[in-house]
Structure formats: structure tokens, C-alpha cells
Amino acid sequence: MIRAVLGPFYCKGKESIPTRLFLMVPLTSAILNHVIKIETAKGKGTAFFMRYERQNFLVTAKHLACATQPGDNILCLTFENDVYSEAVDIEHGTDETDISVIKLGNPFYPWEMSSPIVPETGQLLLGQEVVIAGFPLGLEPRHETLFGNKPMPLIKGGIFSGMLERSFEGAASRTKHPQYFLDVHNNKGFSGGPVFATSKNRNTRTTDVHVVAMVSEYFYDRPLGGEATTSNLKPNSGFTVAIPIGKAVEAVKTLLTKSCP
Template sequence: MIPSSYFNNIFQILYGEKIGTAFAIEHKGQEYLVTAKHVVEEISDNDEVFIRYEQKWLKLESKLIGHGQNEQDVTVLQVDYSVYSPSDGYRVMSQVPMGTDCYMMGFPEGKRVELPSDEGIFLPMALMRKGIVGGIQDDKYGNKIYLVDVHGNQGFSGGPIIIHPGVFGPSGRKAFDNFGIIGVVANMDRIPSPIFHGMKELDFYSLEQLGYVNAYSIDSALDVIDQSLKA
């Protein structure tokens, strides 16, 4: 069971006509929103973004902290409203072995479940899909990408990949404080698949998912923040 602190920090985000997922983190004493670059690619300082809150779209003014370098599909924002819900069990992780169980969380095709939080505030609850970290590779620039064996849909973009390594506590039961965010959902690779009518191949094709979702390491987002703090 994923702790409620994760659900409380994952948001459906709207920018222009694009809807995706974003999640809040705290780094070096400040709050940030992390999402995929292709969800907010044209964003600039003072642009309006919206998050789903209290069964309506809440308008926020954004500050662009930065995009991931070298084509990384990651963007970090700050907004003029505190959306971060602090919790001792909510954290990011930089290291994860292949084969680790994980969860992709977000709002596929815009779907959401709106439930009241512990404070009685209605938040859209992100949907989850369970997968495994099927592979880890570097792109041509050396940026770490997790290949997550899970079926993806539009709307998950920008959401977190969460792992639970399965470390056991003193009682022998799985500890709930060792969940962690390892990556940001970027995109899904697709390949053209031929379409047939009977035995005849038509001049059309469909794009078929490979069954893996690409997720950039959460370090990519932290690097964006660290660079902005040095500026």
C-alpha cells in the first residue's frame, strides 16, 4: 500500500490544451513542481498553469526554474501557492537495482478519482499501475533513463515512478517509510505496426507501444534546481 503522502503530492496539471501529471517535492528548503517538459514545453515565467483541486481547476502563476539539459524530458516549476504536503515518509531516491517493483502514478487519458483528504479537501487521486524497473540505460548525453515495464497512456506524462525496495523493519514486516520517487515519466516508444485486411497488407499502419515507459531519473530534476540556485 502506497502511503497517502504520495497521493497528496501528485496533481493533474493543465497548461494550454495539454493535460498531464505533476508532483511536488521539497529540495533544500523550497517547494517545487516537477513534470515532463513536453507537457509544458512553451511555458515561461508568469504563465498560468492549472492544477485540479477541490473539484475544479485552480489557477496558479508559475515561475520556470528550468528544463532538463540535453533533451531531458523534465521541467521544474515553482507556483504561487503551497501545494507540497510534507511527510517523513515522502522522499526521492537516486539508486535502484534492475528488477525492482515499482508504481507509475498519474492521470491516464485525464481520468481521476476525486476523494476528500484527511483534511476534508477534495483532491484528485492519481491512478497507479504496477510494473518493474526492466532496465537502466544512459541516453547519448549520459542522462540516466529507467525503462519501466508497464503499459502507459497519455496523461501519465510528468508523473512519478515510485519504488518500494521491500526492506523489512524490526518487526519483520515491510517498512512503509522506504518508498521513494526514482523518476519522472517521460514518453513511450512506439513502432509502426502493419494493418491487414485478410491476408492483404494495407497502406496504413498503427503505432504500437513496446510495452516500456521511459522515465528520467529524479536526479535530472534535482540538477535543474541545483543549477538555478547557483545562478
């Protein structure tokens, strides 16, 4: 089940920007089990467990976790019975980076962690297919066979459109950092969710799924003036803004350094 589309090469002189044959991203229930719905003091959103150095860390958007401190409880809403788990330690991204990494106490995973979400910090290629997962608009679909009747994340697919240098909206500093722009129509509630992509494993000749970014926000159309609109929502341009997963890896390394005696 492979859909392949041959992308063009955009040439400037003798230079070319690489594109690729992009594939369906084969997400399994074992992978999606790592994506959960959370509630913090700032509201509800999405988070996911990422494996690094044989440990699992909860990754989410900083605008959801910015009020969370070590010792606070995080409510995980995706199980038959809501579960509170203590944030033993937390590392927020810099002022300009909308990402937080949390180390939870007393792991409560009610599933087999046989297919951990592994970060891939390599650069995406233009036109590469990506998938986001999360719990938008308060929706909680359930599938008894695949998910044991606990809420299952919704997924949306698109392509990697490019990378821009921008500052996080709401940051005190206007320092600019890399952000991925995805041609995926985002909705409220996907914030903090993973962005998945695939790579070919040359040793096993299989398709591996990696987390490459975290959903941060959607990009608003800019107001042009003129007649007043009757809409009570900001216009969604259709672009999802995502934070490269390397920022989460940096935060995890800081946590591990702090925990060393």
C-alpha cells in the first residue's frame, strides 16, 4: 500500500532543492497508543511519549505546560479512568520555542511499549509526506478492537512545505528560530501532538516511522482591512506550524544533565 508521487526539482543555477518520492505513513495502533490527551492549568491538548536514552518523556506544547512545575499533577484523559501523574521534572523550551518535555513519576502506561516513538532530527525534504495526530475540537473517537475502548487520536496528512525562521507568537523576545510549515489544515486541540514521517531502513528494507516535529499552532491569514467580517474565528490559512523535534531532544538532554549527581 504505497502511494508515490514524483516531485519536481527546483533549480537555481547549478543548485537544486531535493524533493522525494513520498509514501503513505504507516501508523499502527502501537504507535498511536503513545499519543494522549492531557489537561493542564492552561487547558486541554495533546501530548506524546518520546523514547530517548531508553527512557520515555512526555512532549507537549509549552503554551499548554508553561504553568506546570515539578510536583504538579497532569491529568491524562485518554484512559477508561482518568489518570493523574506527577511531573517529577520539566524542561520548557526557550522563550522563543513552544515546546516542553516532562518526566513523569510512577509510569502508568497501560499498554505494551514495544513500538516506541523515536525522534528523527534529520532535515525533512520538500514534498515529504507527514501525518499529525491528536485530539482536536474536543473529539474523542473510540475503537474497541484497536484501542480497548479508550479514545483514539485523530490523524491528518499533508506534506512538508518548507522551513521558515520565525519567533513564537506570544514570546517576549522576537528572536527567530526554525519552524516547519506543513500543508496540513490544523485545528485547536492538535497542539502538542506529534508530526510523523517515514524513512527507508537500508538494513531491513522496511519503512520506519519517526517523530520529526511537534504541532505548535496554525498560521493565521493576515488581515487586509476593508469590510468587517462576521466570523468570530481568526481565519486559518491551512498551514500547520511545527517545532522540529530536535528542540525536544535538546530539552531532554538538559533534563538528563540536571538529574546527574
